[in-house]
Amino acid sequence: MQSAIDLAPSGLPDTTAVRARRWSVSWISLAAVFVSLFALLPLAFIIWVAMQTGWETVASLVFRPRVGELLVNTSLLVVLAVPISIVLSVMLAWLTERSDLPGARLWAWLSVAPLAIPAFVHSYAWITMVPRLHGLWAGVLVSVIAYFPFLYLPVAAALRRLDPALEDAAAALGLGPWRVFRRVVLPQLRLAICGGSLLVGLHLLAEYGLYVFIRFDTFTTAIVDQFQSTFNGPAANMLAGVLVTCCFVLLGLEVLVRGEERYARVGSGAARQQQRTSLGRATIPCLLLPAITTLLALGVPFATIGRWLMAGGADVWRLDEIGLALGQTLFLAIAGALLATVAAMPMAWISIRSPGRLQRVLEGCNYIVGALPGVVIALALVTIAVRIAMPLYQTLFTILVAYALMFLPRALISLRASIAQAPVELERAASSLGRSPLKALWSTTIRLSAPGAAAGMALVALGIMNELTATQMLAPNGTRTLAMAFWSYSGEIDYASAAPYALIMVAMSLPLTWLLYVQSKRMAGR
C-alpha cells in the first residue's frame, strides 16, 4: 500500500479567487511552492544520480539482461493483472449496483473489504495455504485479489452516477441490452476504469512484500535486494530510474487513453432513480462471482490467519512485544498523517480559494510524487541523508518525511474536497455578522472542513500502518512496526508468530476501509 493517487481527483467546482486576502494568500502560496518543490526531490535525485554516474556507467547498468528480465516480468504482471481486475471489477460493480442480486449492499462492502488486508498478508495467506505457489500466475492471482477494489470503487461509483435516461434512449433507438451496455454504459465508465487501472498499475509497480513471498522478481524487489546487498550502489539507483520511467509510462498511457471526452450529464434537472435489472434465473450463477471473489480475497486470508493462530495458541501472543510494535506503529501513523495533512493544507487551500495556472502545476507535482513507489522515495532520502546530511539518516524525521511525501495525494484530495464544502461566502457571511476574520475562519471553514481533514488523515494513517518497504529502509534502529515484525517472523518461516500481527493490522484497517467505502458512496451523490 504505497503510492496513493486515490480514486482520481474528483472534479470540484472552482471557487473564485479571494482578492481581498492577497497578503495571506501569498504566504500560503510560498508554503505550497515549498512543499511542491520538496515533493519533487526524489525525481530530482534520480536525474542527479544519473548525471553524476555518467552515461557509460548508466548504459552498462541499465542495458543488461537482468534489467530486461525484470522489465518483462513487471510488464507481464501489469498487462495480465490490470485487465483481469477491470473485468472482475466491472462485473462485480454491475451486479452490486445495477442488478437485483440478493444482498447487493453486503456484496458491495465485501468487494471493498480486501483493501483492509495488506497485500503482503494476502500473499502470506496464499503461500502458507498453497506452498508451491510461485511465479507469474501466482503473482497475477494475488495481485488481482489484493488490488481489484481500487478499480471496483470508482467503477461502482460511476455506475451509480449514470443517468438512466441515456440507457432508455439507446433502447428506444433499437439497441438490445448487451449493445446498450457496450455502446452507452461502458464508454461512460472509461474515466473510472482509467483512473482505477492507473492506481492498480502503480501499486503493482511499487509492491514489494507480495512478490517476495511468491518468489517473483519485479523492479521493486530487485531494488530492495540490491539495496540490502550493496547499500547505496549505483545499481539500485539505476533500477529505480527504470522503475520511475515505468511509472511515467503508465501515467502517460492513462492520459492518452482517458482522452478529452466529456462524460458528465448533459442537461438540467436531477437524474431519475436507476432501475435494477432483474436477474431472474441467472441469479444463482451470478451470485457465484461475488461469492468466489469473497472466498478468495477474504476467506483465504482469514482462514489462514485463524489457522496459524489456532496452531500457535497462546504462545504467539507475546504481549509486551506486540504492544511495543502497536505503540510504535500508531505513533508513526499519527505523526506521519499529521505531517502529511499539514503539508497538504496550503496546496489544498490554494487549489480551492485561488485556482490558477501556478496552482495546477504545483498540484501536478504533488500527484506525481504520489505515483512514485515507496522504494524510490526511500532510496532518494537515504542517499540524500548519507551524502549531504548524515545526522538525519535513519531518524524519525526522515521516515516521517518519507511518509508525508508518499501519502501527500491522499491528504490533499480529502482536504480539497472538504475545503470545497465550505464556500467562501459562508466566511463572508460570518464576517458581516460581526465576527473577526480569524473567528470567522474558525467558525465556518475550519469547522466545516474538519471532518474531511480527519478522513484524509485516517487514510494516510492506514497507508503508513501497512507500509513495509520504506519503513524497513529508513526507520531508526530499534524500530519495529507491526508490518516489520510480521515481515521478520514470516521471513523466518515462523508463520504462527506472524499471525497476531497480521490480525491486528487487518483489524485496525477495517474501519478505515469502511470509511473509504462510505466516502466513495458520498462522492457519487447518494
Add this chain to the structure above:
Amino acid sequence: MSFLELSGIHKHYGPVAALAGVDLSVASGSRTAIVGPSGCGKTTLLRLIAGFEAPDQGRIVLDGEVLADGDTAVPAHRRGIGLVAQDGALFPHLSIAANIGFGMGRHEEKRSERIAELAYVVGLDKGILKRRPHELSGGQQQRVALARAMAMKPRLMLLDEPFSALDTGLRASMRKAVAELLETAGITTILVTHDQAEALSFASQVAVMRDGNFSQVGTPRELYFKPKDRMVAEFLGDAIVLPARIADGFAISPLGRIAVDSSERRDVARIMLRPEQVLLKRTSREGMSGTPDMLFGEVTESEFAGSMCTIAVRLLNSPDPPDAAAIGNTPLILRKPGMDAPAIGEIVRLTVSGKAHVFA
C-alpha cells in the same frame, strides 16, 4: 382507425397504484397529449408504451401488433418507438453526428447523407454535427434528440416533456416547429406534459390524467369548453363554477339567465363558464336604474400585469340565486386586456357570450 390501442392498463409499485385501468386509443398520424399534475402516472404510462416496463395487467396494441399483454412484453429495443426525453438524453461521449446516427447501422448506405438531411429537417446547422452535446444550447439539444429519434423511422414518437427545460419564448416556437415536423413526416405522436397550454395547442386529442386514470379524453375544444367535472375544468384553465337551476336550455344562475349546452331539466345543477365568456361594459350607478333584467357589478380589485389585467367584480344585483348566501359575496375574478381595463370602484354591466357548460 385506431393505430395505438391501450386497454385496461394497470401498474403497481408496491402498494401504490400508478395506473389503474387506463384505456386510450390513438388514431394513425394524429397527435395526442397526456396532461396531468406531477405524480399522476403519465410518465409511467409513457414508459409502458416505450417498453421500459411491463404492465401488471392490460394490453398495448400498436398497428395490430400486440406489444404487451399483462407482464409479457416486447422489449423496448424491438418496438421501433421513438422517444425524446425531458432534457434530450444525448450521449455525452459522442459527437452530434454520432448521436443522430446512433440508431442507424454503422455501415448503412448513405449514412452521413441521412444524418445531414435529418439535421436539416430539424433545423440544425450543418457545422454543428462535429460538436459535442455539452457545446449546444438546450433548444439545439432537443432538436438533436428529435433527429436521433426520427433517424430510425419510428412508427410512434413519444415526447416526454421535451420542452419543459427551455425558456418560455423558445418553448412556444419549438412546440410549433416540432408539431409541423411530425405532421409532415406523418408520425403518430404522444406528448406527455404538465403544461395545459402546451397540451391544448399541440395535440388533436388531449387526455387529462389524475391519480392513475384518465379523467377525460377528447379534442382540446371539447375538454376546454365541456369538461366533465370541476377538476378537469380548473386544470385546463380558469373557470367560473356557479350553482344553477336548469330548464328549457337555459340556466337561472347568479349571473342571470344564461344559455346552456343541455336541454335536460334540473333543479339543482352546476354550470361552468370560462372567464373570457363574461363581457364587461362600463356604466354608472345612474345607468343601473330602470333595468331590472340587466346584471351589474362593481370592480373591487384591479391588478395590472402588462398585457392582461386581473380584476375582481362584486355582483350588485344578482337575481334569484339558488343559494345566494354562498355566492353573494364572492367576487368574480376576470382577466381582461390591460389597456382600458375598468378601475377600482367603477360600475360595469355584465353579459355572457356563448353557452355555459352544465356539469353532469
